[in-house]
Amino acid sequence: MNSSAKASPWWTPSVHADRRPFLVGRNAIQAALRGFFAREDFIEVDTAALQISPGNEAHLHAFATEALTTDGQKAPFYLHTSPEFACKKLLAAGEERISCFAHVYRNRERGPLHHPEFTMLEWYRAGESYESLMMDCVRILALAAETVKTPRLAYRGAESDPFAGPERIGVAEAFERHAGIDLLASVAADGSTDRDHLAAELRRVGMRVAADDGWADLFSRVLVEKIEPHLGFGRITILDEYPVSEAALARPSARDPRVAERFELYACGVELANGFGELTNAGEQRRRFEIEMAEKARVYGETYPLDEDFLAALSLMPEASGIALGFDRLVMLATGASRIDQVLWAPVAEYGR
Numbered sequence: 001m002n003s004s005a006k007a008s009p010w011w012t013p014s015v016h017a018d019r020r021p022f023l024v025g026r027n028a029i030q031a032a033l034r035g036f037f038a039r040e041d042f043i044e045v046d047t048a049a050l051q052i053s054p055g056n057e058a059h060l061h062a063f064a065t066e067a068l069t070t071d072g073q074k075a076p077f078y079l080h081t082s083p084e085f086a087c088k089k090l091l092a093a094g095e096e097r098i099s100c101f102a103h104v105y106r107n108r109e110r111g112p113l114h115h116p117e118f119t120m121l122e123w124y125r126a127g128e129s130y131e132s133l134m135m136d137c138v139r140i141l142a143l144a145a146e147t148v149k150t151p152r153l154a155y156r157g158a159e160s161d162p163f164a165g166p167e168r169i170g171v172a173e174a175f176e177r178h179a180g181i182d183l184l185a186s187v188a189a190d191g192s193t194d195r196d197h198l199a200a201e202l203r204r205v206g207m208r209v210a211a212d213d214g215w216a217d218l219f220s221r222v223l224v225e226k227i228e229p230h231l232g233f234g235r236i237t238i239l240d241e242y243p244v245s246e247a248a249l250a251r252p253s254a255r256d257p258r259v260a261e262r263f264e265l266y267a268c269g270v271e272l273a274n275g276f277g278e279l280t281n282a283g284e285q286r287r288r289f290e291i292e293m294a295e296k297a298r299v300y301g302e303t304y305p306l307d308e309d310f311l312a313a314l315s316l317m318p319e320a321s322g323i324a325l326g327f328d329r330l331v332m333l334a335t336g337a338s339r340i341d342q343v344l345w346a347p348v349a350e351y352g353r
Helices: 013-039 084-093 131-147 171-179 195-204 215-230 282-300 308-313 327-335
Strands: 063-068 074-079 097-105 117-126 153-155 158-161 167-170 237-240 262-267 270-277 320-326
Touching: 013 131, 013 327, 084 097, 084 117, 084 308, 084 320, 117 131, 117 327, 131 153, 131 262, 131 270, 131 320, 131 327, 153 327, 167 171, 171 215, 171 237, 195 215, 270 327, 282 308, 320 327
Parallel strands: 167 237
Antiparallel strands: 063 074, 097 117, 117 320, 153 158, 237 262, 262 270, 270 320
């Protein structure tokens, strides 16, 4: 066959027949997780995709649109990149345990693990620590595997045992162990970062440093090149305590103000979830969003508006923990799929070709 020949569409009967076992597994896992949250006394909520702000993280890209009033006036809107702002408003309204399966939209993302529209599973626990989310994750991964009757999670030849106890490692420890870099030596007590110090550390261990790299760029390079290739193999990994500058929505750790109550969950080298002890200080949240948008303007030449309602709701929001899990990725690892489009009932058409 000509290697340049176009692949058959997902709706071709033969292609659908190949995909169908993954899709049936997806439905079974989703039903099992809904049962899990119901047993834990969570209320499932449904949030609007159209928002004033799609989120304020520098490197997330949204789909923009506009609303028309009855008299033809235009108002800018975005498809949300996460239901997070709406969920936190519901916590401010008085809900205590909520879960949400939300279709979310992220531009500039397409590949084996990325899709422009995908399903995010988020859940929040008011008055509970973010360690409770870690325990939720362990139970959820085991439940997904049990549901499709597999003893392990798998992705492209890598395996992870969801029934074994997880590895929990701090980001700073991971930098020291896998890259030989003292990360927190470049982070001050107030959370500010020293780009030149971290750049010198990268050069010392033979890593590339570009003249226009900021501290966050250097951090990400080490994470991607040196740390992530070691996470979630054999058993799941909880990568904990990110520097505060890399956790715009998380509160600082009581143990060390240089790091935040943020963790990410990995299996088979794949990032599955991102959890926080939630920041509820509106002034600090605004300051962090402004920093993120300044960075977005520097790198991409654009910014997104702040959701003033969200910032106002923080004054009513209780102490809480919350997490976002890539549901499609979890299904991939549980069913053995190699591409995200294999576990989506109706993938978005290819574009840009």
